[in-house]
Amino acid sequence: MKSKRIWFVMSFVLLLTLLVSACQPAATPTQAPQPTQPPAEPQPTQPPAEPQPTQPPAEPQPTQPPAEPEEFIIGMLLVGPYNDRGWSQAHYDAGLYVEKKIPGVKLIYIDKVNPADRPGTTPEQLAEDLLSKGAKLIIFNSDDMKDGAINFARAHPDVPVIHASGDTSWKEGVNYIEFPKFGNTMGRMEYGKMIAGCAAALTTKTGQIGYLGPLINDETRRLTASAYLGAKYCYEKYAGKNPADLKFKVTWIGFWFNIPGFTADPTQVADDFLNSGYDVVISGIDTTEALVQASKARAAGKEVWAIPYDYEGACAEAPEVCLGVPYFNWGPAYLRAVEQVKAGTFKSYFEWLGPDWTNINNHDTSAVGFVFGDALSADAKANVEKFIAELAGGLNLFVGPLNYQDGTPFLAEGEVATDLQVWYLPQLLEGMEGQSVPSN
Amino acid sequence: MTMMKTSSRWSGIGFQALAVLLALAFTTVVMLISGADPLQVYQNIITGALGSPTKVDDILVAWTPLLLATAGLLLTFTAGLWNIGIEGQITLGAIFTTWALRVLQPTDLPPTLIVAVGFLAGALGGMFWAGLVGLLKIFGNVNEIFGGLGLNFVATALTIWLIFGPWKRPGVGSMSGTEPFPLELWLPTLPGFRLSPLALAMGIIAIAIVYILLRGTYFGLRLKAVGRNGRAAFLMGIPTTRYMLMAFLLCGLMAGLAGATQVLAVYHRLIPSISSGYGFLGMMVAMLVNYQALWAAPVALFFAALNIGSIQLPIVLKLDSSLSGVLQGSLVLFVLLMDGVRRRLTRS
Known part of the structure; x- marks a missing residue:
């Protein structure tokens, strides 16, 4: 009897506490989501938990009125x-x-x-x-x-x-x-990848470049091929070596970054490269495993380098092995889009934006760029700069004669690939090792 | 006698309320450690879950497979079985559904029929995988936890192999999934919403059937006997192995339907994590409600709401959505813990 009452009272109190705490948030005005904003205006208090079936479904329902007219x-x-x-x-x-x-x-x-x-x-x-x-x-x-x-x-x-x-x-x-x-x-990251390939070819001592590939699709095929074309070109022209001796191998992990249990482990793939004579690893994935593993191998006494991808500041994680990074600069494209939406002129479009060749690292104009890394030697850097100048002057590496990986012709002598041919590149190129399309 | 019973019921509720409170307190501490304002977090979860009809719609979309999984698990739990393999059973359901759709897609069969066959195939796939766990247990003496766990891994590996191999998109090698099915093979939804009423109805019917089975049938009674004391049940003439296998198969059927729903109504293709963790979440729901079918539906709805509501956290508060998982997990832990405490106290 006694314990029954105690439990009753206790559970009642607990329930009450729960109710009170559950109602509390509704009574507190919401704070502005971002601390950088001016102090938030008071907001209409909302009932905590009512679905509102009377409202039309498709309409966006901002939980707060815009802070300023131009928000x-x-x-x-x-x-x-x-x-x-x-x-x-x-x-x-x-x-x-x-x-x-x-x-x-x-x-x-x-x-x-x-x-x-x-x-x-x-x-x-x-x-x-x-x-x-x-x-x-x-x-x-x-x-x-x-x-x-x-x-x-x-x-x-x-x-x-x-x-x-x-x-x-x-x-x-x-x-x-x-x-x-x-x-x-x-x-047009093709250019960035060509520059990366060039830097790799001018640095490698073993003549073996590894490419840490994400998944296989049109985009990754054309970018990997671009890195190879840049490497081949510089290996011959600036290093004065026979491009046929250059080994270029891609290993795909299956996604843009590591998802344990679902993809191959990029750390493992990078290590495999570094332990089997590939002394430069170019990353094609979203994250920096290639750079990190190269840094560890360097600490263990190996003379190896890496080239990360995508993000301008990527080298900072391991500058001592970083040859440079080809990166995207999405800012100007998004700026234009926002201006168009605000002006009411936004319409469907497709754009494939090249670098601003007057300065590929101009944040306001260049869609892709390349920053040099500390680990790139002065000689190599000078040559990569010459290569960039050549590209700026109109050098196109997607020019025949080029064969697909399986030896079938891609471009005849002097034939220049169209945008469609580059974008939808169906295979890797002759001379590259690794899968062009997933095997069955 | 009756007084004791009500007394223990009250104490049970008291302990459960305490458990809920402890779970909330624990989650709140986690939030404080990560530098978040707990009130804001809770408020964002609530508005994120119930702030608009679309959100409620999303909750129901998540509720459907969770209900199916929980319903199936209630049967295996009742039979005293830990069907950890449910994730794999959902996955196999999804694989079989995708398979059926891929085979029938080029034919002239009406889309409705193809979708119906897809569901059937999904149910079979789930039963197949659950049946394996059952057979391993009954004839191979492999504990269902280990058998199920192993088969979960096999199911994932199978999915990945199919996505990268035979079922890959032309020219693409990505774990992002198979080619989406054409619109006519999508389960019909309410206009402007993602919810498929048919799938939802299936979930509700499943839990209702399980409720009736466990509450008012000989089958349910015998299943309980098997779960409480298998040996005694056997001695009393209940074919225990058959009942265990039945529990596995029925659970697999519902799990398979959950997988089919994921393919036909949510993703419209096979993706690597097609089960979306609803199997494990279903186990948490079942444990939280102490294996009572009556409470499974609302608690599953609550868990689904937490999942949907927590999507808001990264947008507004830059917090990880997995906070809802912390709350769900700690709820289960504390409820189990308090149950143990109560038993210990009432025994003495």
Whole structure:
């Protein structure tokens, strides 16, 4: 009897505590999500937990009225962590760049948008979360979100969307779908990869370059091939060696970054390269394993180097082995898009933006760039600079005679590859080792 | 007698409430350590889960496979079985569904029929994988935890192999998944929403069937007997192995349907982590409700809401969404812990 009463009282108190604590948040006004903003205006208090079935489903419901008339929210979906020192961070920084350039612009994002990190979610669903937070432009930052971006655009044709690295809005492309407000942007990283290949070829002492490849698709084939073309060219022209002696091997891990249990381990792949005579590893993945492992091998006494990818600041993690980094500068493209959305002129487009050859590291004009690393020798650096000048002067390495990896002809003598041929490169090139397409 | 019973029920509720409170306190401490304002976090989870009809819709989308998985698990738990292999059973359901769709897609069969066959195949796939666990246990003397765990790994490996190998997109070698199915093979949804009412109905029917089975049938009664004391049940004439196998097969069926739902209504293709962890989440739900079917549905709904609500955390508070997992996990832990404490106290 007695214990019954005690338990009754106790559970009642506990329930009450729960109720009180559950109601509390509703009574507190929400704070501004970002501390950098001016002090938030008071907000309408919301009932804590009522679904509102009477409202139309498709309408975005900002939880707060815009702070200033010109507030503009960019919603970004990042495939990896926002601070991955690679692909995703380059996009994140581009968002910050736009924030700085246009007052009132605010970046909100969800990172690690991939099925392994966010099981049970889809990119289109997460994009709707951004939309409900007031985003006026949604950026899908990964090839992996192609289907999600398309599904989202189908459901919300009036919401401006950018899918970075995609080809959905390329009329001449093979995957064209007509949408009213679907932008595709991509940098001509082929140049960055050629420069990386050049730096690798001028550094290697064993004549063996390893390429830490992500997954296999059109994009990764053409970028890996570009690195090879740059390496071959510089090996012959600047190092004065026979390009036929240059070994260039790609090993794919199966995704843009390591997902334990699902991909091959990039740490392992990098180590395999470094332990088997490949003294330069070029990274094609979103994260910096190649650089990190090269640094460890260097500490263990091996003379090895690495070239990371995507993010301007990537070398900082291990400058002593870093030959340089080809990187994306998405800022100007996103700046233009935001201006167009604000002006109401945003329409579907496809852009494939080259470097600004007057200064490939100009943050306001150049879509791709290359920063030299500390580990690149002065001699090599001088030659890489000459190579860059050649590219700026119109040197094109996608010129025949070139064969595909299996020996079938790609380009005849003097034939210049079209954009379509480069973008949709169906195989690696002759002289490269590694899989062109996944084997069965 | 009755007084003792009500007394212990009250004490049970008291301990459970205490467990909930401890879980909340624990999660709050985790938030404080990570420098977040707990009130803001809870508020964001709530508005993130219930802030708009789309969000509620998303909760129901997540609820559906979770309900199916939980419903199946209630049967195996009742039979005293730890069906850890449920993740693999969901995956096999998804694989079989994808397989059926790939085979039938080029034919002239009406899409509705193809989708129906897809569900059937999914159910078979789940039963197949669960049946393996059962057979291993019954005839191979392999504990279902180890058998299930092993088969989970095999299921994942199989998925990856299919995605990179025979079912790869042309020219692509990526773990991002197989080619999406055409729109006519998507399970129909309410206009403007992602929820498929058919899938939801399936989940609700599954849990209702399990409720009825366990509550009002001889089958349920015997299953309970097998779970409580297998040897005694056997001596009383219950064919225990057959009942265990039945529990596995029924659980596999529901898990397989969950996998089919993931393919037909959510992802429209096969992806590597197609089970989305709903199997393990379902185990947590089942443990949390002390294997009572009546409470499984609302608690599963609550867990689904936590998952959806926590999506807001990284956007607004730069916190990881896995905080909802911390809350879910600590809830289960503390409820089990308090149950142990209560038993110890009431025994003395």
